[in-house]
Amino acid sequence: MNRILKITACLLGVILLSSCAASPPRNPENICAIFEEHKSWHKSADKAREKWGAPVHVTMAMMYQESSFKHDAQPPMRYFLFIPYGRASDAYGYAQAKKATWADYQRESGNGWASRSNFDDALDFMGWYMSKTSKINGVSKWDAYGQYLNYHDGWGGYRRGTHNRKGWLLKTSRKVEARAKRYAGQYWQCKDKLNRGWFG
Incomplete structure (x- = not known):
């Protein structure tokens, strides 16, 4: 009987966790549409x-x-012939944070219960990382290009210039920069309405 109760409790836990996870936004190219669909996400972003x-x-x-x-989200599985042998890294969740860096964030921020699959925690982690990037490497928090290079290659890697040997990363960082500019223009149009609770 106890075994049945434990199994039932575990199944209920899995169901509850899966039901708490928000689905990706239907229109991820428009930040106003994202926040209209997921109202709590704007509060998380504004809090960060x-x-x-x-x-x-x-x-x-x-x-x-x-x-x-x-x-x-996780990095793709690597294969040898047709046999999977692990992922490229242990990055996970909304922010694709690695375990070691996440542990540093938990310790330094005091957010020991933070979860990589929780949107609010993931955005707080990103804010923490961007703040440290600004202090350590002098990159403005408004500089999406430089911030993403640091986010991907780490503070030490950025200082050593490892990104300069990765053409694909430089292109990806420009994509992030371009999207941030589009998001900024969109956000300017709906920020006041969001703050007044126009979307509910």
């Missing part, structure tokens, strides 16, 4: 802006690139 000084359009553009707003 107030706490870390991380512009909403920059964090959202970086998150789009990292996970396409999927709560359980």
Whole structure:
């Protein structure tokens, strides 16, 4: 009987967790549409802006690139012939944060219960990372291009210029920069309405 109760409790836990995960936005190219669909996401983004000084359009553009707003995003599986042998890294969640960096964030921010699959926590993590990037490498929090290079290659890698040997990364960072600019223009149009609760 106890075994049945434990199994039932576990299944209920899985169901509850899966039901809490928000689906990716239907129109991820428009930040106003994203926030209209997921109202709590705007509060999370604005909270990260107030706490870390991380512009909403920059964090959202970086998150789009990292996970396409999927709560359980992971790097693709690697294969030898047809046999899977693991993923490229242990990055996971909305922010594609690695375990070691996430642990640093939990310790330094005091957010020990943070989850990589929680949108609010993931955005707070991004704000923390961007703030440290600004302090360590002098990159403006408004500089989506430089911030994404740091986010991908790490603070030490950025200082060593590892990104300069990765043409694909430079192109991707320009994509993030362009999306952040589009998001900024869109956000300017709906920010006041969002703050007044126009979308509910």
